[in-house]
Amino acid sequence: MKRPVCAGLAIAVASLPGAALAQAWKPGEIVLGSPTTIQAGFRRCEVIRGPEANNYFVLNCLQWFLDHNGKKKRYEAVTRVSGDWIKPNDPSFEPDMQFASVRAAAATAARPAPPRAAPVQAAGGPAKAGSYHCVFFINGMLQTVPGFTLIGNGYRHQNGGGGTIRRVGGTIEFVGGPLDGQAGKVGPNTVHLYNDKRTRTVIDCDTKG
Structure with a gap:
């Protein structure tokens, strides 16, 4: 049928x-x-x-x-x-x-941070705008981690997303996005990212602008 x-x-x-x-x-x-x-x-x-x-x-x-x-x-x-x-x-x-x-x-x-005492001017000046390539050493080998781009008072992460940045003396702090809460020591064309306790730098990022 x-x-x-x-x-x-x-x-x-x-x-x-x-x-x-x-x-x-x-x-x-x-x-x-x-x-x-x-x-x-x-x-x-x-x-x-x-x-x-x-x-x-x-x-x-x-x-x-x-x-x-x-x-x-x-x-x-x-x-x-x-x-x-x-x-x-x-x-x-x-x-x-x-x-x-x-x-x-x-x-x-992303909320504005509360006012702080006037910071000491960073010896190396403000972090330079541009794309930063980041690396760190582990077991004696150089490893690459996702970098970021600094634009004005903000940043964009290599993997997407971003937020704002603020500077206190020779330190740059990331607010919002993938690097929220991360801090780094600013040098000429470099940002050296700290560990959580900010006792030492663990990731080196540099740019040529």
């Missing part, structure tokens, strides 16, 4: 992969997306627009990395993700990576 044509079409539609549902993602909707198109690469994202060519969406995704002290640094980054690698949001997925908490932390870090 032959199946009705309409029933066959219904079965075919029901068996389509998640990409067929990609048209349902609306701007402002929170989803899980994998910019790297691998299972372990899913991140919590906010839909900006789409679908565009080849069923790609523009998403604002929460990203993170571990700094040299093993501290988790969280930030937002805009990227393009295939509709095949977008799925509904799951609140239990990476519970510490929620837009509300990440943005609240960024807003707190």
